[in-house]
Amino acid sequence: MTRRPSRSVRVLCSALAAGALLTTAACSDGGDDVSQAAAVARQTSTGSPSASPTASLTESGAQTALITAADIEDDWTQVKDSEVANWHDTLIIGTVDVDDFLTGKTDAADCQRLLDGLYTDQLLGKPAGASALRGFQQDQSRLLYQVAAYERTDPQESLAWLKTLPQECDEFTVTNNGQESTVQVIETSLPDVGDDRAGLRITVQGTADGEPATLTEDIAAVRVGMDAITVTAGGLDGDEHDSVEQAVKLGTQRLNDVLAGKSPASTPSEIE
CATH class of the missing domain: 3.40.1000 (Protein Transport Mog1p; Chain A)
Structure with missing residues (x-):
């Protein structure tokens, strides 16, 4: 690797890697339906199901x-x-x-x-x-x-x-x-x-x-x-x-x- 000049450079490595997940509240009746609806909502808003909707970052x-x-x-x-x-x-x-x-x-x-x-x-x-x-x-x-x-x-x-x-x-x-x-x-x-x-x-x-x-x-x-x-x-x-x-x-x-x-x-x- 080529050695850089002595002056330091400021390099922004912003790793914005935090995926906010939807929290679903499953009732005693229809809990699965609620969870599935939340998953569909997230996939629609982001374009792809990057992560399961279980919690916020x-x-x-x-x-x-x-x-x-x-x-x-x-x-x-x-x-x-x-x-x-x-x-x-x-x-x-x-x-x-x-x-x-x-x-x-x-x-x-x-x-x-x-x-x-x-x-x-x-x-x-x-x-x-x-x-x-x-x-x-x-x-x-x-x-x-x-x-x-x-x-x-x-x-x-x-x-x-x-x-x-x-x-x-x-x-x-x-x-x-x-x-x-x-x-x-x-x-x-x-x-x-x-x-x-x-x-x-x-x-x-x-x-x-x-x-x-x-x-x-x-x-x-x-x-x-x-x-x-x-x-x-x-x-x-x-x-x-x-x-x-x-x-x-x-x-x-x-x-x-x-x-x-x-x-x-x-x-x-x-x-x-």
Whole structure:
């Protein structure tokens, strides 16, 4: 693996992998009918029965659904939660230049929302329920993984928005304290997991510590019912797309296991 430059990059690995399940109350008469109706309702609202409707995602469940260093490729090591809270990179801070867009303020606002979401670890919006976050580091690259529960429509609306960004935010300029950076956004492929998914690669060309620098971040978001996984990983002059794909594959499986009331496997298994 190529060693990254000395400057650390802030990589959002929001692993929003929390699937809120419907709780059914079975009466002494017709209990089976009630349970079946709830299952049908969930399948209709999410598009696929990702997990059995038995309980909502809890804080402990969200923690259990988080991936471990063994779930991702290469030599990632888990870092302390207190360190993750300080993972903020100045290259993604700034004001989007409206003049770069044909439609002006509308597209500029979407691109600003993207940068702000990356910086605040709320790319899909603020979680409405349980959430858990875990960070990993490899050389000077970072990976952030988040699992969180949202309102019924929030994950899907946010995923739909993310899918528009390669076109709306293809390339634009950001200004911060008089320094300009060029940002490019392209679509990336993800494993066919979850109920829906979106993948992006963000490249920021600017200045760090007075020297030219390029930050590359791969972003993945996967919806599982009313919950979602978010992963962001990368570094200066490099990318971590393979690790993001692995995190998405095994992370979605862990979340589905938690939502189904199962204990996730202690070691990774191949998911075809």
